[in-house]
Amino acid sequence: MSRKRFAPSSRAAAVVTGAGSGIGRSLAYEIVRRGGSVICADIDKARAQETADLLNQLGSGVAIARSCDVGKEKQVAELADAAPDLLGRPVTLVINNAGVGAGGRIGEVSLKDWRWCVQVNLWGVIHGCHFFVPQLKELGYGGIINIASAAGFAAAPEMTTYNVTKSGVLSLTETLHAELCGTGVHVTAVCPTFVPTRIVEDSRLPESRKNFAGAAMSKWALTDADTVAAKALNAVDRNQLYVVPQPDGRLAWRAKRLLPALYARGVGEVYRGFVH
Template sequence: MPLSSPPARPTSRRVLVTGAASGLGLALARGLAERGDRVLATDIPLTRPDAVPDTVDYLSLDVRSDDDWAGTHGHVMDTWGGLDLLINNAGIATGGRIDVAAMDEWHRIVDVNLLGVVRGCRTFTPLFKEQENGHIVNVASLAGLVHAPGMASYNAVKAAVVAISETLDHELAPHGITVSVVCPAFFRTNLGASFAGNDGAMEAAGRRMLDRSRRSAEDVAAIVIKGIDARRDVILTDPEGRIAWRLKRFARPVYSRTMRRAGARLSRDAHSTATS
């Protein structure tokens, strides 16, 4: 009986991950390096955070800065001469009722979570077109597909990331470029540390959802990496997210009643907090 051949070794890719000093970005950087990819982790700290492994390169990048993006592009070209996979992961958490959240909260999350993705795509699309190959992965959220009450700013920017990703998937396909969007539900991460807003009730609710999740950043990263390898256009990371998305698409009255009940709970909880 002939011996079976060993499994093929995965192709090593040149990968850039933003927001990679902690949370999902760090888990992705680690997982991709373990897979055999060459990974450049980027984040705001000027020096390499202790959590970033030695097997991963590190570069300071503030996704709000056009100059930082230009410098990152130069570093990639000087180091690797090209790029295969861009993961726009950097983001912050926010939430607030429309009459409570301040306008500066809106400006902040738009600049980081939305325009940070836009800047990344704009920076590396010309290179991918020149190569006639490349893969852009934008990390959105289930909030980009399913819009719970009290999260208008977060829902809006994540929905925009989903829309941009779908648009670019159609626009860039003729150039050999794949675009995927990741839509995870709540998972355990330090994202709650970035909450900074006027609506304390929503911040507390968001932190509880993160803390109570059964999934870790590493769990989610493993699923995301499989989705990237399969070049899926939309990567949903958990059963609850798939159920919620299907409920919205195929049973809209049930979905709407569920969300309105959530809105009523939020109103009661906020009133209780204000009067206690």
């Protein structure tokens, strides 16, 4: 197979974490639509099973539900060990998607919520890369997609917990992309802004912020989970490092890079306007 033509999203043997809902479910669906099979891993087995059942209506045996807490090293190690047997062939595509929302002002967010968010969003992706990258390297082709967020660079106030984890995911993905250059394994980071899913409902945000985030999500979401999933898979096929799927995210991305000091002041002033 020519490396130039290789498209990891086509007929993939894939693992998607957090596949029981939202973007993860859409990713799993799109993988199956492109002729692949997928392990739908989620901390909530019932949700993972629901996704697998939906996908298996498209073609039997294409999806397998698996319970896995990505924050737990042992569970991700077991998933990585079991995956080739479950799929009946080596894993060719890994999507570290599972994530949770937490936030509040620095000094007021509880350390318990900090730890929870870091454990799932950052350690979850570290575990996924740690246990699956060696398999892909050995195979000599494949793809890894890490679902980061525009929060990883936008520095929105009162979202520090989440922002920190997503900056970490971006940095990890950038480094991995460099390390795997020329190996045949493609690496992509996805940075959406608002996408209507369960994330706010399941988050640990203060109640007033939860209401605000829920309203923002329905007012400002410029795309849906299916579109984000398709863009993510198209990007990994091209070995494109960054995907910023929405125009508001691309605006923040460019403003921060071109005018970092002005961007930081602007964010502060807008925030001051909101809270006073």
